[in-house]
Amino acid sequence: KHSRQTLSDTIQSSVSRQIGVARLTRLVDKLVALGSLSAPAVAVASYNVTEARYYAQRLIALSQSKANVLATMVDQTKDLPEYDIYQSIPGFSDKTVVSLIAELGDLHRFATSNKLNAFVGIDL
Template structure:
């Protein structure tokens, strides 16, 4: 807290250091995101992802980065298995359907 320490306290210098580091890392993050968008723009799946409401450039590039080349999957079931969801799973009480 500002009132709890003197201006000459080492704690103040540490706070200034971490503040500057946070700004530097934020700028670096934005630079990397800009590069990711630039690399993703030529891909056909980029425009498809952007057409989904709620998905902007950063999310689209993150999805592409996580999935890699989506054309390597033979079916939607393989994609679901890769990302860990099973859309055909239904469970109610003691009943479990697949």
């Protein structure tokens, strides 16, 4: 029952960063196509619909909470010297850098790369 523009605006406002116009158009097209194929199995006032809405809202709240925790972690680790080193690696996002710092801790505690590999559990 919503227009394509309303769907686009809703999707864009629901994500943390901007989506390109081409991708957003594909998402809206796919959503409209799937919506035209589906038929509701239960009435709008059904408990199943209420439950699905509850879980959808809960998922959105958990996603926002996760984003807040990650932002806090990034703020707390930006002053560490390791942060800039990891950040300089192509393809490493803030989340990847924070995860590495949290998992590995101080890299100076590993005397050799072999000891780091053994800690991580990889065998080159």
